[in-house]
Amino acid sequence: MSEPASVPVVRIRGVKKAFGNNRVLDGVDLDVHKGEVVVVIGPSGSGKTTLLRCINLLETYDEGSIQVDGVEVGFRDGGEGVRKHRHDRDLARIRADIGMVFQLFNLFPHLTARENVMLGLRKVRGRTPADAKQIAEQWLARVGLGDKFDSLPSQLSGGQQQRVGIARAVAMGPKVLLLDEITSALDPELVGEVLSVVQELARDGMTMIVVTHEMTFARDVATRIVFMDGGRIQIQGTPREVLSATGHDRLKAFLARIEMKHH
């Protein structure tokens, strides 16, 4: 675990969000420190994906605070204690430091693998074409796609596309990486190649928040597991503590359902 004195990379306090009458987040507090891999588990509808999407403001939140590296993500100070929504330009700058990998990959279909990774480096980081190309190729090689630079997404398997998605996110040098059920859309035999890339990033000290249903992966890679249900964090701790928690009924029921699905 991280030293308590350090400032968390992500600091979430009392975050609430509702879609109409449906309260999706009901007061979430969470600190994620540098180098931590926090795996968020929970039944569908528990708010875990919404929480992740709030961190880079793909969803807005109604109440509370989310800070990334000390900067409030959702709001700016409107003076006299008034919170105002940030401008697009502001948000873009904040998002550039928060990597995200999506369940459905969301690669840009009109760009090659290399161009997918280069786009942010060129337009956001202001790298020269030669620089961006070199960085992109380095990362693509690291995720095992050294021979796919010029492939369009439609020419790649799901597992390969998702690895491009990871390369696109980490090439930006994010302070934290958000992974949103990144293996859920993959054929079972392709899950391993994607998770091993994530495992390697974890070993290199990348700070990550991971939403997943892969319990084996969670146990192996997490420094902390967070169980969410009903829009709140119900229990959190080391994988051993959480996955063997016998006293918590909702967690037990959830784990039993997951077990059944996988065996």
Place this chain on the structure above:
Amino acid sequence: MLYAIQSLPFLWDGLLMTLQVSALVVILSLIAGVILGIGIVYGPPWLYWPIRIYSDFLRGIPLLVLIFFIYYALPLIGVNFTNFMSVVVALSAFEAAHIIEVVRGAIQSIHRGQNEAAKAIGLRFTQRLLHVIAPQAIRRFLPPWINAVVDTVKGSALVSLVGIVDLTLAIQQVIGRTYVPMPLYILGAIMYFVINYILSSASRALEARFAYIRE
């Protein structure tokens, strides 16, 4: 047949006028339609509703009524266009209303995950539009837009009704002098067809060029 050949230079001038009106309208309606189309997709409600009403209203009235309105009615409230300008404005306004819908459809056909991924790497609005949305939307935009261009060329025949000597009016004037309608109408029809056939062929070539984008 001799008359037809003798009238060719005159028809040629008419054809040039048709092309001139069409080209001007295609450019103006493209600019207006794309800007308003982006406004209707991404704009706030106070921008959405005026554009929505404009687009629905203009698509709901006959083009001829619009031309007459701008040519005959606007001068009554002090807005005076030359007859050339009034038809260019009328046709452009009419086509822009259609292009708004084409732009809206093209943008909304793109999975929202594309915009989210573009946001996630830190692209600003104009960058997302330029580098992620537009290159994909253009494939859906082209076929209906070329249709609109063809409609514009054909619709430009209506300018003859406010006294502009385009291809259609030139043909009628020649017929008025010679009393041989058939060869001239056929000649005119062929000219319109050739223009539009070239446009459709260009469209197919363009579509093929963007076909590599698969979802």
